Amino acid sequence: AQSVTQLGSHVSVSEGALVLLRCNYSSSVPPYLFWYVQYPNQGLQLLLKYTSAATLVKGINGFEAEFKKSETSFHLTKPSAHMSDAAEYFCAVSLSARQLTFGSGTQLTVLP
Amino acid sequence: KAGVTQTPRYLIKTRGQQVTLSCSPISGHRSVSWYQQTPGQGLQFLFEYFSETQRNKGNFPGRFSGRQFSNSRSEMNVSTLELGDSALYLCASSLVSGLSSTDTQYFGPGTRLTVL
Numbered sequence: 001a002q003s004v005t006q007l008g009s010h011v012s013v014s015e016g017a018l019v020l021l022r023c024n025y026s027s028s029v030p031p032y033l034f035w036y037v038q039y040p041n042q043g044l045q046l047l048l049k050y051t052s053a054a055t056l057v058k059g060i061n062g063f064e065a066e067f068k069k070s071e072t073s074f075h076l077t078k079p080s081a082h083m084s085d086a087a088e089y090f091c092a093v094s095l096s097a098r099q100l101t102f103g104s105g106t107q108l109t110v111l112p
Numbered sequence: 113k114a115g116v117t118q119t120p121r122y123l124i125k126t127r128g129q130q131v132t133l134s135c136s137p138i139s140g141h142r143s144v145s146w147y148q149q150t151p152g153q154g155l156q157f158l159f160e161y162f163s164e165t166q167r168n169k170g171n172f173p174g175r176f177s178g179r180q181f182s183n184s185r186s187e188m189n190v191s192t193l194e195l196g197d198s199a200l201y202l203c204a205s206s207l208v209s210g211l212s213s214t215d216t217q218y219f220g221p222g223t224r225l226t227v228l
Contacts, residue, residue: 043219044219098162103154
C-alpha cells in the first residue's frame, strides 16, 4: 500500500520569502513521486517528478524538491515566493503512472 | 499541441438521474485516467483505460463506469446520482500505459458536477 501525508493544509508566506511545503510518503517499494499545482477552477499542472534518476529534482516556475529516502520525504521548496504562486499544491505517489495517490493538499497563500 | 479537454465544464443534475462526462486526451496519448475531487475526500482515483480496456479501478461503487473509444477518447458515466457525487471530475492522459511508471499524467480542467 502507498500513501502520502502533506503536513499543513494551509501555509502562508510573504512575497520574496522561502516556500516550504512538506510531503511524506509511505510505500512498500521505491516510489515515483510528483508535485502538482492547482489554480482555482483549473485542473492539475505538473510541477516536477521524481523517478530515481536524481534526488534533487528541479521543476517549473523555480520549484524544486529533494527526495530523502531515510526520512521518506519529498518536500517542495522555492527560494522566493511570488504572488502568482498562490494556489493549492498536491503531492502524489505512484507505483504506476496509471494510478496516482494524492495527499490532501496544501493551500499556499502569498502575502504582499 | 492541444491539452486534455473535458466536456461539459459544468453540469447540474438532480438525484436519481444519470450523467455522462467526456474526455479527449492529448493527441497520441493512449491512457486515460479519471479522478474525483471533493472537499471532504480529496483527490481519489476512479479508473484507468488503455486501448479501450479498463486496466485499473479505484474503490468506487458500480454506479461509476467508463469506457474508451478507439480514438482514445473516454467517457465516464454515473448512474442514479446521489448528493455525494457532487464533485470536480478530472481526466488525465498519459503517453503510454504499461511498463513505464514515470509517464506523466496531464490533467484536463475538469467537469464540475452539482447534484441537487
